[in-house]
Amino acid sequence: MPSVIARGLSIDFPLYHAESRSLKKAMLSAASSRLSRDRKQRVVVQAVRDVSFALNAGDRLGLVGENGAGKTTLLRTLAGIYEPIAGTLSIRGRLTALLDMNQGMNTDLTGRENIRLFALYKKLSKPDSLRLEEEVVQFSELEQFIDLPLRTYSSGMALRLGFALATAIRSEILIMDEWLLAGDAAFVEKARNRIESVARRADILIMSSHSASTIRQWSNRAIWLNRGRIVADGAPDEVLRAYLPAGEWEQINIADTECVGRGLTAS
Amino acid sequence: MKQSVQTPSALAFRPPHAPEARFEIHAGLGWRDQFRLVAEDLRAAASLWHLAWTLSILDIKLRYRGSLLGPFWLTLSTAVMIGSIGFIYSYLFHTDMTTYLPFLTFSLTFWTFLSTMMTDGCNVFIQAESTIKGMKLPLSLYAARAVLRNLIILAHNIVVVIAVFLVFRVSITEWAVLAIPGFIIWLVDGFLMGLLFGIFCTRFRDVPQIIMSILQILFFVTPIMWQPDQIKGRPVLSLIMTLNPFEALMHIVRAPILGVPIGLLSWADALVFSGVLAVGSLLLFARMRGRIAFWI
Numbered sequence: 001m002p003s004v005i006a007r008g009l010s011i012d013f014p015l016y017h018a019e020s021r022s023l024k025k026a027m028l029s030a031a032s033s034r035l036s037r038d039r040k041q042r043v044v045v046q047a048v049r050d051v052s053f054a055l056n057a058g059d060r061l062g063l064v065g066e067n068g069a070g071k072t073t074l075l076r077t078l079a080g081i082y083e084p085i086a087g088t089l090s091i092r093g094r095l096t097a098l099l100d101m102n103q104g105m106n107t108d109l110t111g112r113e114n115i116r117l118f119a120l121y122k123k124l125s126k127p128d129s130l131r132l133e134e135e136v137v138q139f140s141e142l143e144q145f146i147d148l149p150l151r152t153y154s155s156g157m158a159l160r161l162g163f164a165l166a167t168a169i170r171s172e173i174l175i176m177d178e179w180l181l182a183g184d185a186a187f188v189e190k191a192r193n194r195i196e197s198v199a200r201r202a203d204i205l206i207m208s209s210h211s212a213s214t215i216r217q218w219s220n221r222a223i224w225l226n227r228g229r230i231v232a233d234g235a236p237d238e239v240l241r242a243y244l245p246a247g248e249w250e251q252i253n254i255a256d257t258e259c260v261g262r263g264l265t266a267s
Numbered sequence: 268m269k270q271s272v273q274t275p276s277a278l279a280f281r282p283p284h285a286p287e288a289r290f291e292i293h294a295g296l297g298w299r300d301q302f303r304l305v306a307e308d309l310r311a312a313a314s315l316w317h318l319a320w321t322l323s324i325l326d327i328k329l330r331y332r333g334s335l336l337g338p339f340w341l342t343l344s345t346a347v348m349i350g351s352i353g354f355i356y357s358y359l360f361h362t363d364m365t366t367y368l369p370f371l372t373f374s375l376t377f378w379t380f381l382s383t384m385m386t387d388g389c390n391v392f393i394q395a396e397s398t399i400k401g402m403k404l405p406l407s408l409y410a411a412r413a414v415l416r417n418l419i420i421l422a423h424n425i426v427v428v429i430a431v432f433l434v435f436r437v438s439i440t441e442w443a444v445l446a447i448p449g450f451i452i453w454l455v456d457g458f459l460m461g462l463l464f465g466i467f468c469t470r471f472r473d474v475p476q477i478i479m480s481i482l483q484i485l486f487f488v489t490p491i492m493w494q495p496d497q498i499k500g501r502p503v504l505s506l507i508m509t510l511n512p513f514e515a516l517m518h519i520v521r522a523p524i525l526g527v528p529i530g531l532l533s534w535a536d537a538l539v540f541s542g543v544l545a546v547g548s549l550l551l552f553a554r555m556r557g558r559i560a561f562w563i
Contacts, residue, residue, distance in 0.1 A: 083558075
């Protein structure tokens, strides 16, 4: 069974500016004792502090928080890209992360070449790779553009390709950043169907979003991050009620009730 | 709104084996565990050799996409350079072309290969920024990609070497096979330098300039434009040449091809240099592997 267990995760994000990027400056400051104190005091953002949670099959976690609360850093850590400075992370299950739109894609290569690279990355056999290509082209509706370089794509097209690619291969843990919401309405609908079928297979979904209704529709658990720390952890409605300003929560609650009526809610 | 039909088979698409089905990350590991992770990284990169190869081919294709000759521009520019240097030297210095030009062609082509592996080494991680930040891939894969890319470039340039050797009727003896182990050392060193310089250049953005100027000096103190016997009887120059590990590296590949005996000293020099390089870059990689994603 897939699981994600984080215990006391902390991540410091060093901020490098032109000065600290220079080897000459670093060597000079090492040579002079007065400057070396300055060097130790480099700017570090405490991006994530002491975050612990456990997810099992069927859990769909939504991360909420202001800009810079550490959501993306936490997602990158869960995807195995950033190494934490403290804590333990244990992932069981095949993991796919959709962190930014062009992730891992070379914008100078064509859509098809990028799909082939992805197939190699996933170590697919030749027939599987062709199947992936066909599947992704069909789902992303990019038949006419697939042999053009990615940099000629509109952001919506690139997003469709990225989403189709990341979800075409069945993974047990899916990590998504909020950019997904940038698609056009028809595609968001299609994407949601696919995500729901991922979720129905009792897999784990971890997503971050600014949109309260997205969190309510797609997740069954929410964590509110503020300055890298967990402020609230629980059912999406409870967390959102605490996170959102009072008036806003009421509005969303009313708007979403209509969606529930149309049967669009995932949970 | 478009009706979307989701076929279940599409999502049941399962790769035969799961490379990243399970992983654990612990903060604050000791050296022993760090080296275990380095070994894992190298193993994972080796299992993705097909990806590394495709990436390097695409690098070349992209560089020459839309140009008439494609990567054969490389061959042409090498040929033009060798031709003009050969012309100038034969007229200005009245050098004997039959031995000098094959020597120069070989040295210059292979020096270009070696030095580009170093300058490219600086960019291995910076170039792959979006991939490194987007998915978990072994980082040593990017160093391997730079080596493979330069190997493809060398394969294009070697046409010029073969042409010059044919024109000047350079006879290649069976001793030439001794160049193979030397060349393997080059590839290993190129990979290690990719890790070493890649880490340094990602953290300190002024290192590429430093490496460029060091390469300029190395180009002149290594016998590439001049032949080793030209400095016979000059103790200072000979000492510099003996201490220069790149002279040894150059020698162990060039000598067997040109039919010159290799001294054991050259081999020892090259092996010691590679050993020090291996220890240095693997230590640095073990220590800094987890930081690279933060630096780019």
